[in-house]
Amino acid sequence: MYGGGYIQEEKQEATSPIDDSQKLAEFEARIDRGEKIEPHDWMPADYRKQLIRMIEQHAHSEVIGALPEGTWITRAPGFRRKLALIAKVQDEIGHAHLLYSAAETLGKSREQMINDLLTGKSKYSNVFNYPAKTWADVTVIGFLIDAGAIVNQVANSKGSYGPYCRALERICYEESFHLKQGHDAFITLATGTKAQHDMLQDALNRWWKPIMHFHGPPDKISEHTAKLMRWKVKMATNDDMRNQFLDMYVPKILEIGITIPDPNLKKNEATGQWEFSDPDWDEFKRVINGDGPCNAERLAVRQYVEEHGKWVRTAMMNPNQKVVIPFA
Amino acid sequence: MEAIKNLLFRMADDELIYGHRMSEWTGMGPIMEEDIAYSSMAQDKIGHALANYSILEKEFQTAIPDKLAFFRKENELMNSQLVELSNHEYDFSLVRHFLFDHADFIRYEMLSTSSFVPLAQLSKKIKGELKYHVLHADTWLTRLGNATEESHARMQSALNELWNYALGIFEPSDYEAQLIAEKIFDGEKVLQRKWMEKISPIIEKANLKIPSSSTPVYGGRKGYHTDQLQPLLTEMAEVISSEAEGTEW
Amino acid sequence: MSKIPLNTPVLDPRIKRVDLESTYGTTAIGENEHWISWEVFHQKKRGDQHVHVGIVHAPDAQLALLFAKEQFGRRLACVNLWVTKSSDIFSFSYDDEDIFDNATAPEKQYREASGFRVMEKINRYKKSKQKA
Numbered sequence: 001m002y003g004g005g006y007i008q009e010e011k012q013e014a015t016s017p018i019d020d021s022q023k024l025a026e027f028e029a030r031i032d033r034g035e036k037i038e039p040h041d042w043m044p045a046d047y048r049k050q051l052i053r054m055i056e057q058h059a060h061s062e063v064i065g066a067l068p069e070g071t072w073i074t075r076a077p078g079f080r081r082k083l084a085l086i087a088k089v090q091d092e093i094g095h096a097h098l099l100y101s102a103a104e105t106l107g108k109s110r111e112q113m114i115n116d117l118l119t120g121k122s123k124y125s126n127v128f129n130y131p132a133k134t135w136a137d138v139t140v141i142g143f144l145i146d147a148g149a150i151v152n153q154v155a156n157s158k159g160s161y162g163p164y165c166r167a168l169e170r171i172c173y174e175e176s177f178h179l180k181q182g183h184d185a186f187i188t189l190a191t192g193t194k195a196q197h198d199m200l201q202d203a204l205n206r207w208w209k210p211i212m213h214f215h216g217p218p219d220k221i222s223e224h225t226a227k228l229m230r231w232k233v234k235m236a237t238n239d240d241m242r243n244q245f246l247d248m249y250v251p252k253i254l255e256i257g258i259t260i261p262d263p264n265l266k267k268n269e270a271t272g273q274w275e276f277s278d279p280d281w282d283e284f285k286r287v288i289n290g291d292g293p294c295n296a297e298r299l300a301v302r303q304y305v306e307e308h309g310k311w312v313r314t315a316m317m318n319p320n321q322k323v324v325i326p327f328a
Numbered sequence: 329m330e331a332i333k334n335l336l337f338r339m340a341d342d343e344l345i346y347g348h349r350m351s352e353w354t355g356m357g358p359i360m361e362e363d364i365a366y367s368s369m370a371q372d373k374i375g376h377a378l379a380n381y382s383i384l385e386k387e388f389q390t391a392i393p394d395k396l397a398f399f400r401k402e403n404e405l406m407n408s409q410l411v412e413l414s415n416h417e418y419d420f421s422l423v424r425h426f427l428f429d430h431a432d433f434i435r436y437e438m439l440s441t442s443s444f445v446p447l448a449q450l451s452k453k454i455k456g457e458l459k460y461h462v463l464h465a466d467t468w469l470t471r472l473g474n475a476t477e478e479s480h481a482r483m484q485s486a487l488n489e490l491w492n493y494a495l496g497i498f499e500p501s502d503y504e505a506q507l508i509a510e511k512i513f514d515g516e517k518v519l520q521r522k523w524m525e526k527i528s529p530i531i532e533k534a535n536l537k538i539p540s541s542s543t544p545v546y547g548g549r550k551g552y553h554t555d556q557l558q559p560l561l562t563e564m565a566e567v568i569s570s571e572a573e574g575t576e577w
Numbered sequence: 578m579s580k581i582p583l584n585t586p587v588l589d590p591r592i593k594r595v596d597l598e599s600t601y602g603t604t605a606i607g608e609n610e611h612w613i614s615w616e617v618f619h620q621k622k623r624g625d626q627h628v629h630v631g632i633v634h635a636p637d638a639q640l641a642l643l644f645a646k647e648q649f650g651r652r653l654a655c656v657n658l659w660v661t662k663s664s665d666i667f668s669f670s671y672d673d674e675d676i677f678d679n680a681t682a683p684e685k686q687y688r689e690a691s692g693f694r695v696m697e698k699i700n701r702y703k704k705s706k707q708k709a
């Protein structure tokens with residue numbers, strides 16, 4: 001029986017290697033049968049580690065993702081956009097909340113995760129290191145970055161870890177609103193005045209590279225994908241997700257008179273694969289390692305927010321309360 | 329008619345500016361759960377502003393809500409100065425939230441029996457939202473007022489700073505007598521009395537003290553504002569005013 | 578204190594208004610600073626069961642309810658919520674999942690409506706009556 005005693009420290013599995021191989025076989029058989037793994041199940045240490053890493057990064061991405069769009073919250077044009085943008089950014093914080101909760105069931109506390117974000121130890125989605133320079137950037141993010149995220153999240157929601165799947169189910173439902181409001185605002189600019197159209201084209205031109213980076217480096221240069229896919233931690237390869245994204249959204253960009261700043265972008269009908277110019281993976285690496293346009297600002301903002309919220313949190317702390325792993 | 333219009337503008341402008349200030353916390357709150365709560369209240373308030381501007385448009389053929397909210401001049405806005413003040417730290421925002429939302433809640437409660445049907449209907453529709461806002465404010469105020477020395481001191485100093493501005497909510501209009509006579513609204517004086525009765529015990533429960541001397545900050549209702557409103561308005565209209573009025577966004 | 582190596586100007590007016598430098602590189606979240614977790618149960622409409630939907634972190638039950646309302650009651654139809662401390666939830670281990678194994682097994686048909694064939698018996702009786 002598990003109950004109030006399931007505390008953080010209990011997470012190490014003390015078993016012999018022989019037990020482990022038997023347990024590993026059972027674990028993998030369960031995943032092969034399409035069953036979910038639940039928090040208190042035995043799981044390989046690496047499965048736990050990779051899941052925490054992935055869910056935590058996903059959570060950080062939601063928190064940091066609130067910043068570029070948040071840039072325009074106080075300037076959103078008109079009631080409808082103002083309300084929708086607040087609701088959208090609110091949802092992203094809500095997603096972070098759901099995802100941190102899912103990661104917590106694996107034994108890492110929210111406090112630890114946020115600390116790892118603040119020190120730069122833990123990463124988040126690279127796209128959010130780019131600035132949202134104009135209102136049009138918000139529409140590009142809301143439409144295309146959320147679209148990219150949806151491809152990824154829908155795939156992952158069929159993964160093997162129960163709490164992550166449950167969180168993603170709710171997240172995907174809300175994402176459909178994000179995508180739709182983004183698409184709506186995107187179309188409005190594309191088909192609006194010349195200045196609006198130009199502003200959007202300029203934003204898309206600037207965002208295209210980060211968008212192409214969004215699903216990660218090509219499979220041939222990305223590591224340890226095979227095991228993660230067998231364990232259904234990762235559900236589709238980077239290239240597959242990018243291809244699916246391009247399949248669905250390139251036509252939606254072109255049909256309203258916006259162009260894509262890559263003369264080599266085209267679908268190879270024979271292979272079903274999109275071909276495109278090298279999106280500069282060196283820049284991707286540079287940015288992820290800290291040297292992007294907004295990395296320093298993003299972390300500085302989170303530090304500011306956490307520091308200024310500290311007195312509220314500590315005032316309400318109860319030293320006698322025992323923190324336990326949530327059941328989420 | 330002017331009397332009702334004036335009342336609607338006062339309410340709508342309060343809610344718009346206050347909701348806007350609340351939305352500045354979105355993504356910046358002290359803890360995720362509270363961040364989410366604040367964003368909801370921001371949406372509610374801005375939604376209430378929209379509802380009131382829509383009544384103005386429908387019943388009195390004013391301009392559309394977007395024009396009323398985004399294109400009026402600073403001296404045309406009738407919000408109380410309380411809501412336009414910058415957010416400062418969370419203590420300041422919370423205490424303002426407490427002071428404003430109790431007044432807002434009671435105002436709508438009084439309007440639920442208004443002879444002006446659109447306001448009576450709106451009052452019924454948003455009753456639950458306002459109830460949550462007040463519950464949220466009370467819970468936080470009583471917690472932080474009683475928690476640590478620091479949190480108590482922060483709450484008290486925010487209350488001291490905001491008190492006179494809060495009294496400015498009840499700045500009488502030129503139409504008080506008419507609103508009362510026509511059973512539209514029982515007037516700011518009654519509202520202020522009810523508000524005092526309601527918040528005093530909660531402030532006491534929070535271990536805080538109402539400042540002993542008080543001078544209401546009036547002016548907001550007549551279009552006189554602090555230097556903190558114009559920057560807010562400029563910022564709010566930055567995008568929408570970059571194109572001709574009526575352009576879709 | 579080091580200076581923030583900003584590569585581009587800050588664009589968010591909300592952020593421009595604050596002094597980012599003042600806290601740069603100094604923050605760490607302490608243990609328990611995010612309080613304990615509460616399990617949230619959501620009731621969609623009267624007559625329905627409360628269903629577990631997730632958790633919130635809160636210092637006490639009242640705040641947990643307030644937070645749960647926003648995180649789990651703002652987008653879905655909802656008439657009521659419960660919260661309880663995560664530490665007050667007790668559960669079986671999934672290792673013991675097999676204790677539930679035969680709940681729906683064919684051998685237990687004797688407690689299912691489908692396990693009884695009364696029409697067969699009635700028809701047999703009626704047939705024998707006709708013959709007689």
Ligand SMILES: [Fe+2]
Binds near residue numbers: 091095175
């Ligand atoms: Fe999200």
Ligand SMILES: [Fe+2]
Binds near residue numbers: 092178
């Ligand atoms: Fe989203």
